Amino acid sequence: MSKNRKTLGMAVVYILLTVGAVMMLLPFYYMLITAVKGPEELYTPELVWFPKKFVWSNYAEAWNADPNFPRYFFNSAFIASVTTALQLATSALAAYAFAMIDFAGKETVFMILLGTMMIPSQVTLVPNYAIIARLGWIDTYKALIVPFVASAFGIFMMRQFFQTIPMELWDAAQIDGCGRFEYLWRVIVPLSKPVFVTNGLFTFIGGWNSFLWPLIVTNTAKYRTIQVGLSQFNQEFGTIPNLLMAASTLAIVPLIVIFFVAQNQLIEGIARTGLKG
């Protein structure tokens, strides 16, 4: 291939990639500019692409429009954090048993566990709602946390990782008088940091973004998550785009921060395991 043709080819590559990237980012740009527009640049017949005046107070106005916003944020952060911590703990314990211990019924239990990954969450929506209602957990943190503190996929991922740790380490640890739990806590967990980080990130993002379940098990603002609160805000203030965009930005920002801090772990996690957020 001639050098000229190659240069031209690469130019096309860059142009296509850049056009695509701009399209991907445009909705975010639209959100950010709309959030700071004043009424004179908002309600115009033609879209104003570059606002001349930035009305930053829109953010404060959106925040104050629903007095429960701080509560929603706290709830989402609390629920996502606690779910993540507990899910990592239960997954690590179960994965440890599958990876390191030879026991009766191991294959069967593992197959059943993999089988539960096939069950879509929409199928278990009604029965889980019935169970939560029966337990008297409607409108509690328990309803939002407990069903998600164990994950077959989390166990599976951790087991895969734990299996790569050489058994000789366990033999050596036993000679030093190290018990099972101590070995898990002091040897396995520190060695498995990457899998804890990826699994934890996806659980947290999933918790922060979840919508249908919190929608059905919460009735009052006290336990509502940011996604449900935002959806309600949308129904109440559906005609005031700048406030809606400001509120949406606030709900997205925590995730953008996580994304930029942990981008590589997230992307590698998906590339390696196909994990979904």
Add this chain to the structure above:
Amino acid sequence: MNSLERKRYARDTAAAYLYLAPALIIIILFNLFPAFYALYISLFDTNLIGRWNWVGFGNYMELFRDVDFLKSLANTGKYVLGTVPVGMALALLIAWLLNKPIRGLATYRTAYFLPYVTPVVAISIVWTWIYKEDTAGMLNALLGFIGVEPQAWLLDPKWAMFALCLMSIWRHMGYNVVLFLAGLQNIPAEYYEAAEIDGASGWSMFANITWPLLSPTTYFILMVSIIGSFQVFTQVYVLWPSAQGGPLGTTRVVVRYLYDQGWGAFRFGYASAIGYILFAIIFVLTLVQRDIVGKRVHYQ
């Protein structure tokens, strides 16, 4: 096994179940048992509180005659067909371009991946305004540059499904790109070098090396995308808050209908039956794909 080993095995088994207990209890209570309980509930006419009338397969019989349900199934099918092939083709193109020796790979990858981590509710609110019917809406403003008349993307039954698909393709692009890119990077460079020496064209390299060696990745993305698409709900709920689900019900998908029958009409038996049919469809599709597509997958 001698008695000492047997004793040890028994002790190990007891220890193992102790470690498994927390996870197993939760998974049994909130995943495994509900899968069966859903079937049980679907055999009743129930509001879960006082009313529990046994109807046998009555809910299922009713569903097969329920035009709204059948339409929601058709809508979901349209959504799957409208998002999966186009979304995958675009993602493959982007991944293929990103796999060239380019500068700024990380920046491009960030741009494509960003929508995937953002909450669907917030992003759907943004798209509600992008789709606004006048020229103040971003899509209409963009298309205006090339002379396209403004359209009522969300209100026009002709466009509503398109609008839903476009937004979903946008949001899932990054996930698919990341997986395709990983798949492409796994193909050994020697294959291409050898083909180049033999004078193979770009297209024949793609058809004879890239496509077959990428097939495990393609197959995986196809499965995940189809299963995920059948479960779409949040976008529909936020873009069209009214229970009908879009203009003339054109975007009322299965899960939206399930939600409305359950938490709108308090017909939980009926809703549970809808869930079970969804389960059956996903299950059958998984098996069919494994048998038909899976056999053609080329594992290295």
